[in-house]
Amino acid sequence: MSKVLMKGNExxxxxxxxxxxxxxxxxxxTPQSEVAEYLSRRMTEVGGVFLQGESEVAVSYMIFGAxxxxxxxxxxxxxxxxxxxxEGISYICGAECPAVFVNIMRxxxxxxxxxxxxxxxxxxxxxxxxxxxxxxxxxxxxxQEAVEMVMQAFPLAEKYRNPVxxxxxxxxxxxxxxxxxxxxLKVPPTNKDDWATSGMDTRxxxxxxxxxxxxxxxxxxxxxxLKLKAKYDRMRQEEVRYETYNTxxxxxxxIVSYGTMSRVCRSAVDALKARNVETAMVRPQVxxxxxxxxxxxxxxxxxxxxxxxxxxxxxxxVEDIQRSVQGRRPVHWYGKCGGEVPTPEEVMEAVEALLxx
Amino acid sequence: MEAVRLERAVPRYEGVVVxxxxxxxxxxxxxxxxxxxxxxxxxRVWIADLDLVNPYFRTREAKAALTRIGVEAVxxxxxxxxxxxxxxxxxxxxxxxxxxxxxxxxxxxxxxxxTVLASLADAFAAAAGHGRALHMLMVINxxxxxxxxxxxxxxxxxxxxxxxxxxxxxxxxNANLMEETRLEDIENGYRFVRAFSKESGLSLEMITVPESxxxxxxxxxxxxxxxxxxxxxxxxxxxxxxxxxGSNPRSFLNKTVVNGE
Numbered sequence: 001m002s003k004v005l006m007k008g009n010e011x012x013x014x015x016x017x018x019x020x021x022x023x024x025x026x027x028x029x030t031p032q033s034e035v036a037e038y039l040s041r042r043m044t045e046v047g048g049v050f051l052q053g054e055s056e057v058a059v060s061y062m063i064f065g066a067x068x069x070x071x072x073x074x075x076x077x078x079x080x081x082x083x084x085x086x087e088g089i090s091y092i093c094g095a096e097c098p099a100v101f102v103n104i105m106r107x108x109x110x111x112x113x114x115x116x117x118x119x120x121x122x123x124x125x126x127x128x129x130x131x132x133x134x135x136x137x138x139x140x141x142x143x144q145e146a147v148e149m150v151m152q153a154f155p156l157a158e159k160y161r162n163p164v165x166x167x168x169x170x171x172x173x174x175x176x177x178x179x180x181x182x183x184x185l186k187v188p189p190t191n192k193d194d195w196a197t198s199g200m201d202t203r204x205x206x207x208x209x210x211x212x213x214x215x216x217x218x219x220x221x222x223x224x225x226l227k228l229k230a231k232y233d234r235m236r237q238e239e240v241r242y243e244t245y246n247t248x249x250x251x252x253x254x255i256v257s258y259g260t261m262s263r264v265c266r267s268a269v270d271a272l273k274a275r276n277v278e279t280a281m282v283r284p285q286v287x288x289x290x291x292x293x294x295x296x297x298x299x300x301x302x303x304x305x306x307x308x309x310x311x312x313x314x315x316x317x318v319e320d321i322q323r324s325v326q327g328r329r330p331v332h333w334y335g336k337c338g339g340e341v342p343t344p345e346e347v348m349e350a351v352e353a354l355l356x357x
Numbered sequence: 358m359e360a361v362r363l364e365r366a367v368p369r370y371e372g373v374v375v376x377x378x379x380x381x382x383x384x385x386x387x388x389x390x391x392x393x394x395x396x397x398x399x400x401r402v403w404i405a406d407l408d409l410v411n412p413y414f415r416t417r418e419a420k421a422a423l424t425r426i427g428v429e430a431v432x433x434x435x436x437x438x439x440x441x442x443x444x445x446x447x448x449x450x451x452x453x454x455x456x457x458x459x460x461x462x463x464x465x466x467x468x469x470x471x472t473v474l475a476s477l478a479d480a481f482a483a484a485a486g487h488g489r490a491l492h493m494l495m496v497i498n499x500x501x502x503x504x505x506x507x508x509x510x511x512x513x514x515x516x517x518x519x520x521x522x523x524x525x526x527x528x529x530x531n532a533n534l535m536e537e538t539r540l541e542d543i544e545n546g547y548r549f550v551r552a553f554s555k556e557s558g559l560s561l562e563m564i565t566v567p568e569s570x571x572x573x574x575x576x577x578x579x580x581x582x583x584x585x586x587x588x589x590x591x592x593x594x595x596x597x598x599x600x601x602x603g604s605n606p607r608s609f610l611n612k613t614v615v616n617g618e
Contacts, residue, residue: 003500003534003537004500004501004502004505004534005381005498005500005501005533005534005535006381006501006502007380007381010381010502014502030412030441031412031413034380037380038502041503113439114412114439114441115412115413115439116413170412170413171413171592171593174411174412174413174414175413175414175592176381176414176535177535178500178534178535178537260592260593260594263592263594264593264594266594267594339439341592341593342593343593344593344594
């Protein structure tokens with residue numbers, strides 16, 4: 001298993017190919033354009049398809065079309081582009097098709113800037129599209145984890161017949177790290193004959209499959225939404241994923257942070273320990289479903305007096321943490337959202353200010 | 358075996374050095390460290406950020422470190438430092454035509470990044486007119502996709518030359534896996550660029566070694582100058598290495614390099 005040095009965006013593209021996805025539709029936008037650059041070359045080498053759509057709206061429906069036919073398909077974009085895809089994503093959820101969406105977030109709102117951000121947390125976890133639509137949201141903290149999550153995202157999308165999102169900040173896309181591609185993450189083909197519009201002759205079947213999100217009969221639509229809700233509830237049961245850091249002993253402040261921001265926090269936890277200030281961290285690896293119980297348990301420790309959400313957004317994760325902590329501890333926020341990533345020193349200052357308050 | 362002192366092994370240039378290569382081959386780290394070593398050796402050094410394609414991790418992020426060691430950085434105006442636009446400041450054409458010192462151009466990746474060089478043809482011609490040497494050096498990291506084979510490097514060279522309207526004159530071997538780089542990676546990378554050098558007829562101008570590995574390297578069997586890399590463009594949870602101070606390139610100069618070929 002030899003290593004290569006890859007930019008996050010390239011590694012995400014390669015991971016999709018390794019997962020058996022040979023369909024990539026996208027529209028370029030900083031800071032994720034290198035995925036398209038990489039796959040414009042690699043997809044031709046492996047006999048796959050890369051098609052640049054005329055807009056992100058078009059791309060979202062190319063994804064819908066390919067997914068409806070039972071093809072593994074994915075796209076990548078950045079914040080404003082994901083907003084444009086939101087309609088298509090809702091249709092794909094409604095029609096119960098598997099697909100993978102990667103959002104390499106930049107600062108907003110509006111055109112914002114091109115530097116790293118985590119300000120699409122609420123959009124990804126609560127409001128990805130109209131109607132009762134949710135998607136599983138995975139948040140890698142390293143290029144290697146991005147590779148693994150992309151490879152896992154395809155079987156998860158197929159398991160739920162629902163889109164899955166990889167939510168990375170701009171750094172995940174732009175930074176370079178050594179990575180390896182594990183063969184044991186290869187995704188076995190899923191049987192889609194029950195539902196995909198892959199052609200009766202292809203399937204050797206006399207049953208016509210129909211993929212749609214239109215349900216005019218109110219009772220039927222209600223039943224359909226109950227079915228979708230059951231899938232989202234199952235995700236809450238089966239897909240919670242998180243990592244803890246320094247939670248073994250006593251600590252006064254619990255940090256909750258995800259993505260590359262959590263790596264800054266990890267450095268801060270270590271440096272604070274050297275100053276005899278004990279802190280701990282819970283890092284959600286999956287953001288929806290949120291690791292409510294893990295955050296509750298870590299915050300409920302008797303030594304813990306404060307919970308601090310550290311994010312590159314204006315505190316979008318705070319509500320999820322408050323919901324998890326259930327009022328047992330005060331939940332605070334520290335972060336920046338202009339494109340600057342807070343430094344370990346700034347996180348340490350935020351923790352020390354809390355303890356002096 | 359002939360022992361050579363590293364003073365002779367550290368690369369020395371006058372004139373204009375244009376650093377090109379594939380996306381992510383490490384051009385900016387090489388350019389920054391070459392600037393630092395050259396400044397340390399007494400040259401007046403200018404470095405121009407010509408990366409019009411990469412949005413993050415560019416020379417401009419090392420502006421403060423460059424200023425501290427007395428290297429003059431030629432960057433887009435502050436108001437446009439983070440613009441998602443290909444801005445080429447006219448100062449670049451001016452600095453290429455300087456008549457003394459070392460001018461390093463840090464160019465963007467692939468043919469797309471090298472295209473900008475074609476628009477500077479008049480400045481290069483003027484520099485040549487007053488006798489300035491032009492070195493166009495291609496950085497190669499064989500641990501990167503698309504330049505992991507000699508054929509891939511050949512193709513990369515051809516596309517960069519076509520886009521830039523300039524000929525590559527030498528190779529810089531920059532084999533690394535960042536902090537996971539091992540000595541054997543350096544040695545394998547050296548063999549790789551030697552093979553490409555032989556095949557292409559391009560001179561192997563230098564290889565790089567991360568500063569952390571430098572101390573473990575004696576005796577070293579390289580047939581070319583070696584540039585120690587003090588990594589500057591790091592993610593926010595890491596600190597850039599100091600050009601001066603504890604890990605000053607000058608402190609390496611007493612080390613003996615054994616030439617084993």
